[in-house]
């Protein structure tokens with residue numbers, strides 16, 4: 289495991305800041321342009337969800353550098369309202385904000401590994417990971 | 422930050438050159454619709470060559486702007502979508518099915534000419 293860097297999300301521009309930081313890290317580790325775009329897009333979705341539904345939160349990145357594998361791991365944490373029905377929000381097209389409902393199912397497809405934990409009234413924690421190919 | 426909208430004969434041309442945040446995207450939507458109204462333009466090309474990421478929000482704004490312009494009587498063509506952007510859109514499950522696209526600005530203008538029969 290490598291260095292961890294975090295971005296606080298509490299205003300709209302932080303969404304852009306977070307995805308730029310994630311893309312920079314992804315480029316340094318050696319991800320190609322398409323995967324850099326995938327990672328930046330996933331971060332954008334998670335950061336916007338924090339901003340929209342929890343108002344504030346944090347996204348942290350970690351570089352994974354094993355002997356035979358390199359990758360980026362991200363964790364998005366907030367203490368917002370939480371999610372009652374996780375299987376519902378993972379469906380394409382489900383949105384409580386008039387959005388496309390593409391964010392969470394999209395992040396799952398954009399990344400190699402995806403894990404969501406949430407408790408109503410407590411908050412949400414989403415981990416996602418992508419390996420360099 | 423505002424995205425500049427250029428007028429060329431009866432077309433409007435937009436080349437998005439900066440990282441777009443949500444507010445800029447919404448502002449652009451408003452600006453474009455009022456410019457269409459003001460100028461009576463029949464066609465619009467939005468060039469996305471320099472755009473490195475389109476997430477679900479920006480995709481929704483772009484899709485909406487096409488539908489809204491259409492309602493007003495102006496045809497919009499999106500051009501220059503990068504390969505990486507096209508791939509991430511598909512991962513997001515966004516197909517922009519009813520949105521006319523072209524490879525580049527020049528092809529976009531040709532497409533408008535054809536569709537508008539001018």
Ligand SMILES: Nc1ncnc2c1ncn2[C@@H]1O[C@H](COP(=O)(O)OP(=O)(O)OP(=O)(O)O)[C@@H](O)[C@H]1O
Pocket residue numbers: 333337338341342366368369370371377382383384385386387388389390391392393412477478
């Ligand atoms: N961090 C969060 N805290 C609480 N609820 C959340 C959080 N993230 C997502 N949700 C809920 O899950 C739903 C689905 O999220 P998802 O990102 O897939 O779609 P969306 O944000 O509604 O639209 P889109 O992302 O396509 O613009 C949201 O509408 C919201 O109700």
Ligand SMILES: [Mg+2]
Pocket residue numbers: 333336337387390391392477
């Ligand atoms: Mg979302």
